[in-house]
Amino acid sequence: MAVSVDASPLHPHAPPGAGAGTLCAAFQRTLAADPGAPALRAHGGGRALSRTEYGRAVEELAGGLAGLGLGRGDTMALLLTNRPEFHLVDTAALHLGAVPFSLDPGASAEWLEDALRHAQSRVVVCERRFLEVVFTARAPRVEHVVLIDGPPTIGTVSLDQLRCRAAPGFDFRRVWQGVHPDDVATLVYGTAPDGRTLAVELTHANLTYVMDACHRNLPLRVRGACLSHLPPAEPVGRLFAHYLHMTAGHTITTVRDPEDVPAAVAETRPSWFAAGPHTWERLRADLQGRFAARPDATDVAAALDAATRRVALGQRGEWVGASLRRLCDAAESEVLGAARSELGLSECDLMVSTAGLALDTQEFFLALGLPLAEVYGSAEAGVLTTLPPPGGIRIGSVGVALPGTEARIAADGELLVRGPHVMRGYRADPGRTRAIIDPEGWLHTGELAAMDEAGYVRAPGGPRAGLPVPGAVPDPNTRQRRRSTCRSRTP
Template identity: 50%
Template sequence: MSSAQTTDTVTAAPGVACSTLPAAFQATAANRADQAALIAFGEDRELSWSEYATAVEEVAGGLASLGIGRGDTVAVMAPNSPEFHIVDMAALHLAATPFSIYLTSAPDQISYLFGNAENSVVVAQRRFLDVIARSEAPALRYVVVLDPDDDLPSTVGAAQVLSLDDLRTRTPAEFDYAATWSDVSPDDVATLIYTSGTTGAPKGVELTHANLMFVMHTCNQRFPFAVDGAAISYLPTAHAADRVFSHYLATVTGWPITTVGDASQVFAAVAAAHPSWFLGVPRIWEKLRAALLARFSAASDTANGPNVLAAVDTATSRVRLQQSRSDVPADMEAAVAHADAEIFAGLREQLGFDRVALLMTGAAPIAPAVHEFFLALGLPLQEGFGMSETGALGFTNIPTDIRVGKVGLAQPGTEAKLAADGELLLRGAHVMRGYRKDPKKTAEAIDADGWLYTGDIATIDDDGWVTIVDRKKELIINAAGKNMSPVNIEGKLKSANPLIGQACVIGDRRPYNVALVVIDPDAARTFAAAHGYADTSPAAIVNDPDLIAAVDAAVETANSQLSRIEQIKAYRILDDEWLPDSEELTPTMKLKRRGVASKYSDVIEEIYAASQR
């Protein structure tokens, strides 16, 4: 399937078509000078577009004084903050290539990135100086510290240390800022996105200005940008989704970005900012659903209170009828309309989602029960599909046609097809230039005709709607040669009970499937408090009979929705927590199956041995 030809320019201000991010930034800053641009959530800090533009110019001049220019790389190690946007945009104005580092990275991981990027400058918070010092960075010459310059060390390893305030005063007299940013080319590499390394060492995805401006253009085609909107930045800035759908999005729309330095506060920030677009991984939606269900249950138990759970059940039934393209009875329509007016509309406003135009879940499949829940509340949650290699975009649902279980139709200007083995292939102007310093892997990923091999097994129906089955390398092939998707099984488990925070299904080359189950820490605290435990950690409650019974019931529910070969014969509740950027999870909470299989190999063997007795 394909769509109409598009251009790679975006109108960032009335009548101004831009082909690079600096050009878009300058047009937007001129058009919205006095309007809010950067808002630090939880702090008394807000920058207008004019102030943002001044800071970018000063930092660009300072970076130029350190020798940064076209093609040079600049590392950034900072939480979501106004400073990230300023530094990143300043590097872009020099035709340089900024990239972010996950904040939990170990010295050997940073060493790998520095070796691949060959950056001479890293901009970081003071708290990261120690981990940078313990990293190997032969090309590193300068460390720019974002914090105040009181008592800063003079060097970190062989690199000179200076503060951001100092950097902003160093613009060379001969530096021509306007000529420099005007000379940025659509073909210049705008960023490196390092893949999360679920199947090996990270690869540096090179995305050009042309790639990213095309993404903005095609987004505007399918989801026209509102004149007045708002964005939220809370996902790691090393992740393509945060850069594309907050940093670059605001650059072309002029929307203020609310930066959230502590991701656990994201929904408090949403309630304050009322974003126009919001993206979250499935775990975000699972946790919000669990919290809301607990609130609804409490509200429904109060005397004379509205039966919120009953209203949600009715609205969910309506969603399922709509999804099956069945007629919705008039009395059900009336009941849902009444619930929306009396309950759901107020809830959406309270949550901060009352003006959201694009509400998306991605990075991994979302359980249908979770998806249906938010649709029942009148929230237009949709699945989408994108990769770092495609500028975080590829397929989306349509706001007026959201289909549970499908990642949608190809974006305008994107082509898609299936390889003979069912692997999904993409082609379009958003496909990366390649992997940095790795022509072999680039050639493996993109063929001579420009088709990107996604690594995902998918189906495409007659209307062009795409469904992702699973990662090609993660399909379980059991001892009898039967193929199955572990992600599908895990989704059934997690949606069966909010107590289950994470699950990993094992069954490759085995006679049947077993599972490792991790209790959600928030649900654990609620359970522990209700059952009189002083210690509210998951480890304290894993042997509680009521918890075991709840997980047993969840496994039974999941199995009832699975074919016989997919069903879970045995499981183990772990007393661990799986945290982002750990042996078990990537920074964006994707499962590291190899890491799990290695860490829990003895436990897995024990489960199989016990279940065969």
Template identity: 40%
Template sequence: MSTLCAVFQATAAQHPDLVALRTPADGVTVTWREYAERVRRIATGLAALGVRRGDTVALMMVNRPEFHLIDTAVFHLGATPFSLYNTSSPEQLQFQVGNAGNRVVVCEEQFLPTVLAGRDGTAVEHVVCLDDAPEGTIGLAELEAMADPDFDFEATWRAVEPDDVLTLIYTSGTTGPPKGVELSHRNMLAAVTAAATVLPADHNDRIISFLPHAHVADRWGTHYTQIVTGLQVTCVANRRAVLAAVVETRPTIFGAVPQVWYNIRAGVEAMIAGEIDPARKNALTQAIRLGLDYVRSAAPDEQLRARHKSADERMLAPLRAMIGFDQIRYALCGAAPITADAVEFINALGIPLSEGWGMSEVCGLATLNPPHANRYGTCGPAIPGVELLLAPDGELLVRGELVMKGYRHDTAHAAAAVDAEGWLHTGDVATMDPDGYVRIIDRKKELIINASGKNMSPSTIENTIRAGCPLIGQLVVIGDNRPYNVALVLLEPAVAQGFATANGLAGAELSELAGSEAVRAAVAEGIDAGNQRLSRVEQVKRFAILPTWWEPGCPELTHTLKLRRGPIAERYAAEIEELYA
């Protein structure tokens, strides 16, 4: 089967009565039979609105079952669905919708003001609203009731071809306007099937969808992987509720960005630190130490195996059950580098966490650590069907069927990104060991070169420090053409409030906490601890705590949580200069 349409139809027919989509506590459940029926109805309604093969349709909604129904219906028409970040401004929406050229937008009522404000000057003619349908919009139920006597659903989806564009993923835009990455059915099937050979999955598996649908990780990792494997997806609308959803769902597969894993580690450490039973506290501490010894050992002897098994049964298995990971088979981390010691810690708990690497232009994943051969601190080797090459300057090049078709209406950038031999120039500087395991250093354009000519990776420094200090939510290291490194620190709101309560500062605003001596001392301690794991030249010598928080899509942070280092340096020039005074 060469398209996601054909694969979807086969999967739905194979498991008609299994629940395909749900929300926590089964607030909403959708079986594969219902999924397929609604895809047909929604596709028929969209066809009645004039959506045809080659068209585009924009989606703007939280993680909910309707996303999967609508997105799948659109690509069954041979059209291209794409998601807008829910934090998009009208101007950002206008740019992406203008680039995509879609005539239909499907959104939740809460995002309707942004859609209506941003559609001026675009091709948008119809707005479908999932909830109530205010005047001038079409309700989803109304759309599903539309009829088109000339529409042949079966013939339409069978006419879709492997090289038709399956979706558009708009890049972060850290150095310019976002580019629309065109991913075909062929591209995505290559990515999903290759990843499934490393991490096999089937209809017995459960996964949680909580990352933005506009991010390639959610589309590859949950939406398209579900269609291929038949696994069950639990949709979590509020990303802050994801760890509670883990406890309810008991996922067998779970993927998240580094900060989620850092938070899990910090939560476990805080729970142990707060344990009032000395015997239990000591037993948990010893169990995790044994876990670390076990995962760090290339060939554990029989004694270590036996001690670890006993500690796991007595202490670690109940701990995993308490936090919802007692049935986990695979855990993944990507989107940004994670420290090796954090990966070791999570594995020591008995959660098999593997780090991978990818980008929108390769459908989300190109390298992945196999669980049986996990090398902490690396992103693993290439997944099957992918070729890797290091350019003379260390840039990682990728070739394979999962490499994008191109950038929408941007042949110049596409030609610069993919050379005549099919190699994608990723922009990431990396190293590769003799076995092909990749270690990402940083983005080529973001490396720090200090006043002495020393090259450093700011993200490595930032991740090392953040991993050991949960109070630091966002961190920016500055040091280009400077004698030493300094940092701008933003407090993690939830952790800061907990710290405030524990230190007699309950009710203090984030801006007040930024000026607290107690907070500054705790941050300084965290930075000092991180510095001990860095070379002298990499260490952060001074820092400032900013009395704010950066939301995705703001001038300092992309929708995918990447730092916009240029605008940050400009906006906080005074604070930076003071650190060097």
């Protein structure tokens, strides 16, 4: 049984970048809609860059990169942590029709060299602390290293120098308007089971479709906020911060230290917040500790118990009695509303966890009145493959196929998906691409799953038995290996 989810028209109040076709067109629409709005800041740093300032920096950096010879279809590797410069440089490259992609700075020099060779990158952008590994891994085609912090060293160009190196006659508007939806926008690097380097090619059309599908599922507030706290090499971090800003205009706050995430959430009050199961478990433990330390801890526990029982009944489709409703109303006014505000999640329209979220952790946040949804995605399917419909979060399910896409379960229990979000293919590897995308366009995810008649997908159960699908990881217990592959669920 294949379940197809219709793509309804975009919401009449959709953000300005929705439906743009390319990420650079979405970015430019967003800038024009509200030039003075805050766009980009660092947690604990100074004031935010406005959209106008962000746009000016992107134009100057694009000119500098073009002066280095970067153009349409060329790749540019980034070894950066979460910081504003990542967003500036990556967006500048996109406006040239180039292909910026992130690599894990913690990877071995040997692996980085292999990835740089595979991508044939001529330009690498990095932080000063990663210079040694960059020069150690430097592939023959690398001609330029851009240093984003501090003065340049021998063999590097500083970010300030880059902003002043536009080639004479560089026409920024003409260049970005020439970017096509079918152009590759980024690469997601990993390692195949046989040890070969593997890179997923995602186009502008893939990524803008996923963002538009999010807007269809949940109309986004125009002046929201989001955190950039996941490593840039993790595609879900790019999706729910970097690309979300381009289409929705949410103010990005970058967080370099994972230990600062709870404080950044409380300060930023994000409209959307995506994190891995570990972060949600940590936030839950932190809040439970605060509840236990309160003088009225017993009353708080009773309020949470009532709210949890209401969630359980709702998940089973059972009636919530009048007495329980009264208890929950009291819990809302006396405990839950304040708890949401204290966490910084009271303005959150959707909270997303990647697959692997503990059921009791999800139930805890739903009891608090917070819409925590578990989702599933792979790089090959545009990073985000499933999402619950509005008001339709189900504990233990990763939601339904994105609007305008299809999902079905094969005879052997493998999850198959089809739609505009499916990757263009593996870079320079047509054989592996044909092995994973069949002639009818179905992407074979390599994940075991179940699906009910309403299209809800139960959390994928890991790679299927038998021969591994290209890019899949045969051992689901090897978390570090799963994180380093294209087809892994993000952390």
